[in-house]
Amino acid sequence: MKRYFLQIGLVAIVLLVQVGILNAQVRILTIGDSTMADYDVEKRTGENEMRGWGQMLSLFLTNGAKSENAAKNGRSSKSFYYEFWLELRNTLKPGDYVFIQFGHNDEKNQGLDTDPADTKERGTAAWGQYQEYLTRYVSKSRERGAIPVLLTPIVRCLPEDSDTTRLSGTGLHNLREIAGNDSTMNYPMAMRALARKLNVPLVDMTALTEKLVLEYGPVKARRIIYAKNDNTHLKAKGGILFARLAVLDLLSKNILSDYLSIPVDSVLFNTDRLSELEKSQKEQTRHLKIQEYKSKGAEAAYLTYVPSLKSQNGIPSYITVMEQLEGLKYTADNKIIIDGERWPDGDIDQNANRYIQFSIKQGKGELCVDSIGVQLKSLKGDGMYVTVLISTDFSFSKAETLASMEKLPKDKIAYFDLKTCIELKDDRILYLRIYPWYSKAASGKYLEVSKISVNGLILR
Numbered sequence: 001m002k003r004y005f006l007q008i009g010l011v012a013i014v015l016l017v018q019v020g021i022l023n024a025q026v027r028i029l030t031i032g033d034s035t036m037a038d039y040d041v042e043k044r045t046g047e048n049e050m051r052g053w054g055q056m057l058s059l060f061l062t063n064g065a066k067s068e069n070a071a072k073n074g075r076s077s078k079s080f081y082y083e084f085w086l087e088l089r090n091t092l093k094p095g096d097y098v099f100i101q102f103g104h105n106d107e108k109n110q111g112l113d114t115d116p117a118d119t120k121e122r123g124t125a126a127w128g129q130y131q132e133y134l135t136r137y138v139s140k141s142r143e144r145g146a147i148p149v150l151l152t153p154i155v156r157c158l159p160e161d162s163d164t165t166r167l168s169g170t171g172l173h174n175l176r177e178i179a180g181n182d183s184t185m186n187y188p189m190a191m192r193a194l195a196r197k198l199n200v201p202l203v204d205m206t207a208l209t210e211k212l213v214l215e216y217g218p219v220k221a222r223r224i225i226y227a228k229n230d231n232t233h234l235k236a237k238g239g240i241l242f243a244r245l246a247v248l249d250l251l252s253k254n255i256l257s258d259y260l261s262i263p264v265d266s267v268l269f270n271t272d273r274l275s276e277l278e279k280s281q282k283e284q285t286r287h288l289k290i291q292e293y294k295s296k297g298a299e300a301a302y303l304t305y306v307p308s309l310k311s312q313n314g315i316p317s318y319i320t321v322m323e324q325l326e327g328l329k330y331t332a333d334n335k336i337i338i339d340g341e342r343w344p345d346g347d348i349d350q351n352a353n354r355y356i357q358f359s360i361k362q363g364k365g366e367l368c369v370d371s372i373g374v375q376l377k378s379l380k381g382d383g384m385y386v387t388v389l390i391s392t393d394f395s396f397s398k399a400e401t402l403a404s405m406e407k408l409p410k411d412k413i414a415y416f417d418l419k420t421c422i423e424l425k426d427d428r429i430l431y432l433r434i435y436p437w438y439s440k441a442a443s444g445k446y447l448e449v450s451k452i453s454v455n456g457l458i459l460r
Contacts, residue, residue: 026065026259029088029146030054031080031137032101034233035154036071050227051239053154054099059240060247065259075122077102077133082119085137094145097256100137101205103153103173103187104232106130111175111185126190134191138198149255150195152188152206154242157231159218167210171231201255208245220421224368237368240457322361327354328436328447335379335446336436343438343445349405350387350435358432358452362424368457369430373417375450376434378408383439384447388416390432392424402432413450430454 030036036054044050054069061067070088072080080102092098109123116129124130134150141148158171169176175185183189188206195202213221222231225238234242247260331337336356360367378384388402403416424430436447 026063026095026097026256027093028057028061028065028067028097028099028256029092030057030067030069030071030099030101031085031088032071032099032151033075033080033104033153034071034073035104036069036101037073038069038071047228049235050230050233051236053234053239053242053246054101056236056239056243057246060243060260060262062261063259065256071101074105075102076105076108076124077130077137078106078114078124079120079122081133081136085140089140089144092141092144092146096141096144096146098137098141098146098148099151100134100148101151101153102130102134103191106187107173107175107185111178126185126187130187131190131194134194135198138200147201149201149203149250150191151203151246152191154205154209154234155213157213157218157221157226164218165214167213172206172210201253203246203249203253205242205246208249209242212241212245215419216421224421224423237457241370322357322359324357324359325355326357327351328356331446335448337446338438342443343441345441347437347439349437351437352435354435354437356434356436356447356449359429360424360454361427361429367424369420369422369424369454370457371417371419371453371455372402372432373415373451373453373455374402374432374434375413375415375452376408377413377448377450378410379446379448380411381438381442381445382407382410383442384408384445385437385439386447387435388433389435390418390420390422390430392422392428392430394429394431396431396433408447417453 032054035052037052038055039050039052052069052071054067054071057067057069070084072084075083105122106124106126109121111125112123113125113128114121114123124133138148138150153173155167155173156171158168160166160168160171173187174183174189176182179185188204192202192204194200213225216224225234225241227233227235227238244262247262250256251260251262325336327339328336329339338354372390374388376386376388385405385407387404387406389396389399390402391397391399393399400418400420402418406414406416408414422430432452434447434449438445
């Protein structure tokens with residue numbers, strides 16, 4: 001009997017400890033340079049808008065987690081250590097996380113170490129003082145029971161000469177122009193190697209941000225991500241997009257998975273199972289349900305839109321989603337069929353007068369769309385083809401392609417998506433058109449739009 005009660009007592013203690021751990025507030029201390037730092041929301045707006053990605057990290061926290069951004073402009077791994085770290089380390093508690101990102105200012109001495117006795121000098125060598133000071137941050141964090149995470153520096157938007165498909169060595173924090181095309185001045189490589197040596201989690205922000213910048217292209221990236229006339233620092237949208245990259249990578253590594261969320265990846269417009277909703281052959285407004293995520297001073301809100309047949313009450317009037325059918329119609333059981341119900345023989349490409357169109361209009365603030373996805377299904381036959389385009393021009397004279405002359409599998413969902421960079425403001429409209437046709441004359445063949453997803457950010 002005593003053993004029985006003892007076992008119950010031990011279980012209760014374990015449960016209490018577990019609950020205490022889950023309920024304890026998680027603190028994330030971010031240290032780094034100006035690309036991570038906080039900026040005054042009142043002063044850094046308009047033409048001078050600037051945000052660090054560490055400033056936007058709070059938008060992605062959940063379950064009571066808090067971020068403390070200690071990143072400072074102009075600091076390197078060396079100068080930050082003497083100016084701020086010696087005091088900050090004393091605030092660390094067991095279970096705290098320390099996000100460590102340096103590199104931009106470590107390059108200030110042409111990739112060479114500076115006088116160890118001069119604590120104000122910023123320059124470090126990638127495989128010398130840079131690794132030395134990163135090691136100090138890691139070891140001192142661990143001594144205090146905190147969990148260090150290394151993050152390579154975000155890229156500069158500096159293409160390789162006229163080649164817009166590559167970033168320069170300087171853009172990638174690899175001073176190969178000085179080093180002679182070897183890796184002796186490659187700061188991200190040095191951090192990656194150190195992370196492996198010290199067994200420290202690493203978020204490769206250099207690789208992640210390089211991929212995003214190149215997907216946008218330098219011109220769009222400078223307009224969307226980077227501050228005006230600046231190839232290094234970020235505007236609010238850039239800070240959010242880069243913070244999201246970090247969070248996605250952390251989640252993929254199961255780091256802070258209970259305390260991070262990705263609202264930005266929620267769909268803005270999700271027509272899941274369109275066939276279950278009321279349809280019209282003419283243009284109609286979809287009613288939307290909104291979920292909003294805000295952060296003080298972030299000047300951003302993530303919005304999730306889901307179709308609903310409820311009233312328009314509480315729905316911002318500045319968001320309008322429309323549907324239009326041309327040359328097509330809905331059947332009584334809500335499948336899409338051609339007018340006349342018989343697909344013609346001889347169609348080998350899209351018909352300009354036969355399409356389903358969805359439009360999104362942003363009348364207030366700014367909507368930055370970064371990806372679009374469509375799920376389609378061919379019903380009762382395997383001869384259905386589609387082309388799917390998006391454009392901000394109703395004539396579609398300039399369009400981006402999600403699908404081009406794609407054959408749909410019979411009774412199976414086919415998914416097409418596209419990463420893009422489209423800004424909607426001042427009543428600008430985004431159009432998505434689906435052009436279906438059949439490979440031969442046929443009746444009883446239908447198209448179903450299973451889902452449309454538009455992902456992005458609302459900035460106000």
